[in-house]
Amino acid sequence: MDRTPDWIAVDWGTSNVRAWAMTAAGEVLAEATSDKGMGKLSREEFEPALLDLIGGWGPGPHRVVACGMVGARQGWIEAPYARVPGPPLPQGLTMAPTTAPGLSFGIVPGLCQMDPADVMRGEETKVAGFLALHPGWDGTLLLPGTHPKWISVSAGEVVGFRTSLTGELFAALSGHTVLRHSVTTHGWDDAAFEAGVAEGLARPEALMNRLFGLRAESLLKGLQPPEARARLSGLLIGADLAGARAWWLGARVALLGAGDLMDTWRAALRSQGVQPEEADATQATLAGLTEAWRRSQ
């Protein structure tokens, strides 16, 4: 790298950490990733993991602005939640204790909702970045993932949000129940997915039975593993859509994510007549961290 970054952006999740060397103008000079996610580190291991990651980016001083699970109770330091309704990025960063000379590490607050109880860490930065890139946007942001989040945005604020266990439930059912004999880890069938979405949405109360039904159909009717996998995904996403109906029916919806999950959720929404806008999660994260850095100047 030719020059020392003006600041460093960090997205530190449970499984991975990603850093960008930034200029004040918002240019990305370099990027680094590692698998030293929050879930693998004790408190005193965060600073060494960070220094490993950004070691090639000059001697510093380094000002870091970070989001994600690094600010959880089990993270480097707990960054208190801000409450919604409110802006996605309230003023103020929580500074982690550092020992390296010239290193500062500020964490943006997560957001919480008291009723129904809900929390986010990291997604608030994506929302802020999305709004920086789409000023004045109102509607529902849907962030696919292990814990998909429906986030209602109006007048630059987060009005409320709704997290579901859908993605993690899919993994637990596929890997740790009798359904592991009926679904593949790969393979897909679009028609089976759409049938699952329709069924999950129309009859969410039948879910407990429909899940076992996948096993029964594979025994009795030769339901193939790729079909079973797609139908399972569809049933769960359909059940999520049923509970989240008020968030997407007749609403402006934007999908904010990356990869295969975008395809899955786009197909689910389109099957219900919703044509979602789409935005890239990494760009949104960077734009949000840039916003947080500017405000902390």
Place this chain on the structure above:
Amino acid sequence: MDRTPDWIAVDWGTSNVRAWAMTAAGEVLAEATSDKGMGKLSREEFEPALLDLIGGWGPGPHRVVACGMVGARQGWIEAPYARVPGPPLPQGLTMAPTTAPGLSFGIVPGLCQMDPADVMRGEETKVAGFLALHPGWDGTLLLPGTHPKWISVSAGEVVGFRTSLTGELFAALSGHTVLRHSVTTHGWDDAAFEAGVAEGLARPEALMNRLFGLRAESLLKGLQPPEARARLSGLLIGADLAGARAWWLGARVALLGAGDLMDTWRAALRSQGVQPEEADATQATLAGLTEAWRRSQ
């Protein structure tokens, strides 16, 4: 044991196997159990496992009548399913290949339902035994378990049935998702359970979100692990009750099972104004196997 049994009853499940030395009059002379369930055995290991189990019961000849997963495709030999509607114990046993002199091993058929697709192996024997002990009983039998079964019985036949993944889903969520941080493996709270049942029954479409809500409430509101565990169980059972409404609302219901799960389901049904009759699963299994043995004479 003073005398050689006239026949041997065996309930061979996925995890365990249980055998009873019986007289022709239906008296139990001795009992043996082992953890050599179907899930741990290859085809050629069934006969040695059986001989280990009944080794103390004299030189034979031994006539065995068995039910359960021993008759699954991955079991000793596949015992074809009989279709419902129909009697719980149709004529005919599937004979497993044996090599020990004087040993015969007959397996009762499982039951299947084509639409919606569903299967049972072992429960049909409990139903037959329950009906032998309660002649003329009509109504819904509920068999709690990893895969709870609602079984509609009329005029001595199984009219239809409905299996759900409720119990296994509880285990997968408690052990293999983020909820493992919020629930205990022990501990219970009756009020939290009933609140969960009410919520799961009233709003099954909210389940995906309510599951994550358990995590959020433990972070934000100090929801305690025993409460979270009971509420999780309640939410899933409530969702099952929602889908199975036609099976219990205004119906005569009998719980057929054993142990803690009986308490759990009894409480769930009573919270909805249903006062279930109750019967012991082991007695029903023995009565059903006795019925199958008599008919095979």
